[in-house]
Amino acid sequence: MRLDRLTTRFYCLLASLALLSAAHSTANEVSSEYGVVTSRSEFASKAGTQMLAQGGNAVDAIVAAGFALAVTYPSAGNLGGGGFMVVRMADGTTVTNDHREMAPLAAYRDMFLDDDGEYDPAKALRSHLASGVPGSAAGLLDVHERFGKLTREQVMSEAIRLASEGFQLPSDIARQIAGRKDLWLRTIGSRAKFLRDDGSSFEEGDLFVQPDLAQTLMRIREYGRDGFYKGKTAELVVAEMKRGNGLISLKDLEDYETVWRDPINGSYRGFEIISMPPPSSGGVLLVQMLNMLERFDLNSMGFANALTMHTMVEVERRAYADRAVHLGDMDFYPVPVSSLIDKKYAVSRIQDINLEKSTSSLEISAGELPTPEESEETTHLSAIDSDGNAVAYTTTLNSGYGSGIVVEGAGFLLNNEMDDFSSKPGVPNQFGLLGAEANAIEPRKRMLSSMTPTIVVSENRPVLVTGSPGGSTIITTVLQIVVNVIDHGMSISEAVTHPRFHHQWMPDAITVETGGFEEETADQLRSMGHEIRERRAIGDANTAGWSEDSIIGVSDPRNQGFASGLEAPPNN
Numbered sequence: 001m002r003l004d005r006l007t008t009r010f011y012c013l014l015a016s017l018a019l020l021s022a023a024h025s026t027a028n029e030v031s032s033e034y035g036v037v038t039s040r041s042e043f044a045s046k047a048g049t050q051m052l053a054q055g056g057n058a059v060d061a062i063v064a065a066g067f068a069l070a071v072t073y074p075s076a077g078n079l080g081g082g083g084f085m086v087v088r089m090a091d092g093t094t095v096t097n098d099h100r101e102m103a104p105l106a107a108y109r110d111m112f113l114d115d116d117g118e119y120d121p122a123k124a125l126r127s128h129l130a131s132g133v134p135g136s137a138a139g140l141l142d143v144h145e146r147f148g149k150l151t152r153e154q155v156m157s158e159a160i161r162l163a164s165e166g167f168q169l170p171s172d173i174a175r176q177i178a179g180r181k182d183l184w185l186r187t188i189g190s191r192a193k194f195l196r197d198d199g200s201s202f203e204e205g206d207l208f209v210q211p212d213l214a215q216t217l218m219r220i221r222e223y224g225r226d227g228f229y230k231g232k233t234a235e236l237v238v239a240e241m242k243r244g245n246g247l248i249s250l251k252d253l254e255d256y257e258t259v260w261r262d263p264i265n266g267s268y269r270g271f272e273i274i275s276m277p278p279p280s281s282g283g284v285l286l287v288q289m290l291n292m293l294e295r296f297d298l299n300s301m302g303f304a305n306a307l308t309m310h311t312m313v314e315v316e317r318r319a320y321a322d323r324a325v326h327l328g329d330m331d332f333y334p335v336p337v338s339s340l341i342d343k344k345y346a347v348s349r350i351q352d353i354n355l356e357k358s359t360s361s362l363e364i365s366a367g368e369l370p371t372p373e374e375s376e377e378t379t380h381l382s383a384i385d386s387d388g389n390a391v392a393y394t395t396t397l398n399s400g401y402g403s404g405i406v407v408e409g410a411g412f413l414l415n416n417e418m419d420d421f422s423s424k425p426g427v428p429n430q431f432g433l434l435g436a437e438a439n440a441i442e443p444r445k446r447m448l449s450s451m452t453p454t455i456v457v458s459e460n461r462p463v464l465v466t467g468s469p470g471g472s473t474i475i476t477t478v479l480q481i482v483v484n485v486i487d488h489g490m491s492i493s494e495a496v497t498h499p500r501f502h503h504q505w506m507p508d509a510i511t512v513e514t515g516g517f518e519e520e521t522a523d524q525l526r527s528m529g530h531e532i533r534e535r536r537a538i539g540d541a542n543t544a545g546w547s548e549d550s551i552i553g554v555s556d557p558r559n560q561g562f563a564s565g566l567e568a569p570p571n572n
């Protein structure tokens with residue numbers, strides 16, 4: 001029996017958790033029996049629950065929120081980027097949609113090296129060459145066509161309204177846009193979108209109208225994928241490429257396809273884990289790390305205890321070493337997925353963990369695995385409807401605001417996802433991640449990702465739907481939320497709110513959230529041989545879950561996201 005007829009919204013005051021710094025002190029939690037959508041933007045979350053109100057399902061809701069996010073959260077919501085969606089329908093159907101960007105046909109291995117053979121971050125991150133062929137429009141449309149109940153007009157209407165009528169800029173977005181004036185001055189399209197007509201910066205509360213983006217969205221509403229990948233929008237993208245010596249061609253756009261992939265399936269202490277396969281490393285690493293952690297009693301070790309953190313770090317170190325060598329686009333490289341997520345491999349991998357002392361990352365290399373036969377900014381949204389359909393969706397332009405280049409006349413930003421390839425072995429990318437052959441640049445290949453949209457199922461219910469931005473820290477953020485719920489018995493809100501830490505093999509250091517952990521714990525970790533570094537916040541995990549008698553949505557208190565719950569039964 002569900003207790004609440006009406007949605008209740010409350011701000012959980014976690015002041016009693018002395019562990020948390022002020023930045024982590026509140027979570028926006030909503031509970032509803034009719035469905036929830038949680039994302040980084042209030043406009044987008046509400047666009048999602050509007051679909052539920054119109055009788056749509058969680059897929060309609062996520063697609064509407066995804067399009068709206070491209071309008072209201074330009075830092076990572078996008079049409080010019082890519083993403084991964086994990087869908088679990090109430091009938092048990094589980095599938096993932098890979099709409100990751102692809103290297104253009106004209107891309108080549110050394111394209112980000114300068115004349116001296118050195119990696120050139122300006123080229124890889126802020127030039128027209130930085131963009132892969134965008135996948136988001138195709139992804140949202142394909143998933144909607146396969147699983148949605150409402151029309152394309154319905155799921156796009158709020159995004160189009162927000163772009164054409166405008167919305168009042170919230171303080172954080174206004175601040176982000178104003179802080180990047182130099183970036184906007186570089187190209188005509190960016191200046192037109194992100195600066196006022198007189199060249200000054202937008203401020204909080206300004207009405208932000210995006211007429212070119214509205215037109216692009218209307219072309220998609222009218223012609224479906226052809227409204228983006230052919231005709232006027234495609235021509236505008238190619239014209240933008242020509243202006244900046246970029247590589248994306250009309251043929252690249254026309255040939256772009258999303259890929260339906262079987263999810264990575266794992267189990268952890270009786271819970272079913274459903275996550276994203278390559279070209280994301282997220283699902284493989286998550287399941288691999290959970291397999292290793294299953295051999296330890298984290299519950300009795302306790303949350304935020306030095307031994308728990310040490311154990312998790314040692315597991316993370318080993319998994320990220322495997323990532324650097326074995327993970328890449330499976331369509332181009334034989335990724336040993338089944339070996340990596342095999343519980344027997346996990347047992348062999350933890351043999352050299354010393355529970356009293358850190359292992360140096362220099363002593364850890366990727367596990368030897370047989371080659372199989374052929375076989376700061378991203379954003380995460382989660383939704384569950386009253387039937388129990390669930391969607392975890394992570395989407396990105398890579399860096400905040402991608403390459404910073406807006407397609408002139410089309411009003412959307414281009415990604416700089418090409419930097420997620422390994423441009424030069426041994427040289428880390430912007431997230432400090434190393435890579436090799438498996439993730440080298442090749443035409444039409446998809447660059448390796450860490451995005452980890454994940455659904456955890458118990459007794460046929462989606463008890464946790466989660467994911468996060470944060471580059472390399474995405475996978476360990478999701479890992480901690482899963483462990484917090486399953487091992488430490490936390491509520492979804494607590495699991496999302498509690499402080500986070502991260503280790504990625506190289507650099508050989510634990511990053512902890514500032515003010516998140518006791519100094520005594522840090523000292524214990526140092527005495528075990530760990531180096532500790534600090535960061536203000538790790539991740540932004542907008543999470544949902546089926547909890548006993550209601551559906552819970554939580555927006556991560558580290559950012560200004562919003563959890564929206566449907567307050568009354570839908571009008572079917």
Ligand code: DON
Pocket residue numbers: 376377378396397398399400417420448449450451468469470471472474
């Ligand atoms: O796909 C990836 O792993 C990266 N492009 C994600 C980038 C990201 O999360 C940046 N946000 N903080």
